Amino acid sequence: MPDFDNTNRSYQHQFIRQNSAMLKSIYGTTEVEPYWIADMDFQVAEPVTAELQRLVDRGRYAYEMVGDEVFSAPTSWFQRRHQLGLNPQRFIMAPGVLSAMSLIVRELTNEGDKVLTQIPVYHQFRKLINSANRTLVTNPLINDERNDGKNGYRMDFADLEQKFTDGVKVMILCNPHNPVGRVWQENELQQVLELADKYDVTIISDEIHADILLHNNRFTSLVSLLQKQQKPSKHIALLGSPAKTFGMQGIATGFIYIEDQALHQRFNSLLESMYLNHGNALSSYATIAAYTHGDAWLDQMLAYLENSLSWITEFIEKELPGVVLSQPEGTYQIWLNFEQSGFSAEQIKQALVAAGMGLSPGGWFQSDNDFYFRMNIAAPLAPMQQGFQQLKQQLSAKAID
Numbered sequence: 529m530p531d532f533d534n535t536n537r538s539y540q541h542q543f544i545r546q547n548s549a550m551l552k553s554i555y556g557t558t559e560v561e562p563y564w565i566a567d568m569d570f571q572v573a574e575p576v577t578a579e580l581q582r583l584v585d586r587g588r589y590a591y592e593m594v595g596d597e598v599f600s601a602p603t604s605w606f607q608r609r610h611q612l613g614l615n616p617q618r619f620i621m622a623p624g625v626l627s628a629m630s631l632i633v634r635e636l637t638n639e640g641d642k643v644l645t646q647i648p649v650y651h652q653f654r655k656l657i658n659s660a661n662r663t664l665v666t667n668p669l670i671n672d673e674r675n676d677g678k679n680g681y682r683m684d685f686a687d688l689e690q691k692f693t694d695g696v697k698v699m700i701l702c703n704p705h706n707p708v709g710r711v712w713q714e715n716e717l718q719q720v721l722e723l724a725d726k727y728d729v730t731i732i733s734d735e736i737h738a739d740i741l742l743h744n745n746r747f748t749s750l751v752s753l754l755q756k757q758q759k760p761s762k763h764i765a766l767l768g769s770p771a772k773t774f775g776m777q778g779i780a781t782g783f784i785y786i787e788d789q790a791l792h793q794r795f796n797s798l799l800e801s802m803y804l805n806h807g808n809a810l811s812s813y814a815t816i817a818a819y820t821h822g823d824a825w826l827d828q829m830l831a832y833l834e835n836s837l838s839w840i841t842e843f844i845e846k847e848l849p850g851v852v853l854s855q856p857e858g859t860y861q862i863w864l865n866f867e868q869s870g871f872s873a874e875q876i877k878q879a880l881v882a883a884g885m886g887l888s889p890g891g892w893f894q895s896d897n898d899f900y901f902r903m904n905i906a907a908p909l910a911p912m913q914q915g916f917q918q919l920k921q922q923l924s925a926k927a928i929d
């Protein structure tokens with residue numbers, strides 16, 4: 529049984545999440561538990577470690593011939609976990625999801641062209657659009673905030689259509705959505721797809737969080753909708769990686785999956801021409817091991833997350849009135865709104881740091897106000913519980929001030 533309660537900190541490391549210079553620059557102190565960057569504070573699944581150990585034990589790192597399993601393993605995984613039938617020949621290996629996305633955006637658009645994303649959203653989308661000198665267009669999600677165990681975020685289709693009418697070329701979809709935690713339903717995706725087809729917009733579907741599903745939520749890939757259409761499609765569905773699922777951010781590669789044969793051929797040639805369509809032995813074999821033997825570990829990890837989420841939800845309801853948690857359907861991020869807490873955004877920020885909680889400020893994700901924070905809960909529960917208790921004390925003290 530994996531031990532998710534304890535983090536091994538006995539070794540020297542350079543993890544960004546714990547890096548003192550990073551913590552200092554974000555929080556002004558190193559005395560915070562890092563609940564910001566979206567990776568895990570857990571030991572990875574044993575089969576992944578065993579496979580990496582096997583490779584290291586060989587003591588050689590020659591050019592490696594990695595077999596077809598590197599695509600057949602995720603193909604079986606998607607079938608097992610999501611009942612999604614993929615064709616192993618439609619994968620393209622890429623250095624990671626963001627590098628693949630950046631390349632695709634540059635290939636499909638010219639400088640100045642409009643690229644749309646739904647905000648609040650993972651901040652690197654904005655960065656990669658801006659740094660390619662494309663024009664960022666945003667389609668804000670609507671938040672019907674609710675406290676009944678449901679996530680209140682939904683898409684604004686009227687606004688999306690308006691933006692598409694104004695000449696958007698590419699839309700970057702995030703499913704499941706980081707940071708608000710929605711796992712988009714088939715009918716929502718269908719509407720996006722119909723609008724995209726109507727206005728000749730290409731969708732790039734980032735599905736890196738597909739496996740992190742909480743409380744029986746089911747994942748629908750855009751690929752399954754394209755398969756139903758049974759016609760050539762210009763959409764790039766999906767971009768994925770074992771990184772988020774198995775805590776392999778430091779070693780994972782990513783992949784592009786394109787259903788349409790001609791389009792697949794085009795992007796395969798593009799990546800090949802840049803020598804980017806191969807991983808390295810460590811990442812490739814770790815990927816195969818994770819997708820082949822990682823089910824049990826992932827199930828246990830998800831159960832751990834659900835238990836932590838239940839505790840956090842109850843604590844917030846009882847002890848932190850005015851704080852709204854958008855119940856995540858997927859991802860290990862929780863999205864907290866302190867707007868009704870009665871404190872200023874600055875007071876909240878100070879209270880979080882004083883409570884030793886290093887959360888990501890909502891502004892990073894282009895949320896519309898400073899009261900939102902994202903917390904990564906892929907971490908041992910006890911320190912998170914301590915953090916929330918300290919937060920309560922900090923806020924009570926501020927109320928008395």
Ligand SMILES: Cc1ncc(COP(=O)(O)O)c(C=O)c1O
Pocket residue numbers: 566623624625626627650702706734736737769771777781782
């Ligand atoms: C939605 C989303 N896409 C992509 C990434 C990063 O992917 P990669 O490290 O493979 O570039 C993240 C990491 O947080 C993410 O949340």
